[in-house]
Structure formats: C-alpha cells, structure tokens
Amino acid sequence: MSAHLSLRIIFATILIGMIAVTSWASLHQPVWAWGGLSGPDAPWTWATLADAYAGFLTFYVWVYIREQRRFNRLAWLVAILLLGNIAMSSYVLLALIRLPKGASIETLWMGRSS
Numbered sequence: 001m002s003a004h005l006s007l008r009i010i011f012a013t014i015l016i017g018m019i020a021v022t023s024w025a026s027l028h029q030p031v032w033a034w035g036g037l038s039g040p041d042a043p044w045t046w047a048t049l050a051d052a053y054a055g056f057l058t059f060y061v062w063v064y065i066r067e068q069r070r071f072n073r074l075a076w077l078v079a080i081l082l083l084g085n086i087a088m089s090s091y092v093l094l095a096l097i098r099l100p101k102g103a104s105i106e107t108l109w110m111g112r113s114s
Contacts, residue, residue: 003105008096015089022086056080059088062109066095 060080067073079087095108 004096004099004108007105007108008093011089011092011096014085015093018085018089052084053081056084056088063091 060077063076063080064073067076076087076091080091099108
C-alpha cells in the first residue's frame, strides 16, 4: 500500500470517526446543555481543552506555512478552532487529493498548496 493511500485512509477514518462521535454526542446532549465546567471534573475539562487547542494550533502552524493567501490562512484557522479534528483531517485529505500523481510524500509536508 502506498504512503498516499495509507494517509488518505488514516485521515478519512479520523474525519468519519470525529463526525460520528460528534453527532452521537450531540444527539444525547446539546453542547450548550453541558455542565462539566462547574462540576468536580472542571480541572480535567480545562486540561483537556488546553491540550486539544494546543494540538490545533500546532497543526495550524503547518497550514500557515503551506497556505499563501491570507484569506485561506484565516479560513482554515477558524475552521480548525471551531471544528478541530474534523477540519484538520479535511485539510489533509484535500492536500492529498491535490497532490500531483507520482509526487513524493515530502511534497505533501513541505510543499505549498495551490
């Protein structure tokens, strides 16, 4: 199996999994009805949020390097901060789809998107 196909499978799985778990959770409890910040689990809640957003911003550094247009940079930042792994896996899938045939995996990581 090629590296491109493996990466497509990994990020498609992340995307589908995140959409599924987000949908499932939303059907059981709307996000605005969640009361975790006021309960005894508040420190872990904040730690988890901080960890997640640190990861989002770390990933965004790569997006910022790849994207040349200010609008694209801003749009992806907003999408990543609001949708997290849904946006991140979508970004990687789009980058993989846009890779020219026969391009090396280094082109994905180091190249700039069109």
